[in-house]
Amino acid sequence: MKTRKLTVKIPARLWQSFSEMADAAFINRTAFLDNLLVCELPKVEHDLSGYVLTPQARRHIATLLKTKNPIPVTFEIKEATAEKLNQVVADHGLN
Numbered sequence: 001m002k003t004r005k006l007t008v009k010i011p012a013r014l015w016q017s018f019s020e021m022a023d024a025a026f027i028n029r030t031a032f033l034d035n036l037l038v039c040e041l042p043k044v045e046h047d048l049s050g051y052v053l054t055p056q057a058r059r060h061i062a063t064l065l066k067t068k069n070p071i072p073v074t075f076e077i078k079e080a081t082a083e084k085l086n087q088v089v090a091d092h093g094l095n
Helices: 012-024 029-047 055-066 079-092
Strands: 003-011 070-078
Touching (some): 029 079
Antiparallel strands (some): 003 070
16 A cells, blocks of 8 residues: 655644544554544535635734644655545645
């Protein structure tokens, strides 16, 4: 099965909490996050249908994210999941 690395910026406290909970429950973070994306991407796509972020909106979101002390986090997801995620990002200007 082909995989692709994905790097995202996540607020440090959120990632730390998630990691602690996943470790305590013996959950494989990579498999969990891939499955989460597979399950949630159709809902996100439906919720965003007809919407595209403007450059001003992207800047506003980036500014807010910077206040949350984001850290880069890398994990692997299946190639099919990555392609679907890339399509949603491109369709709605989320990049």
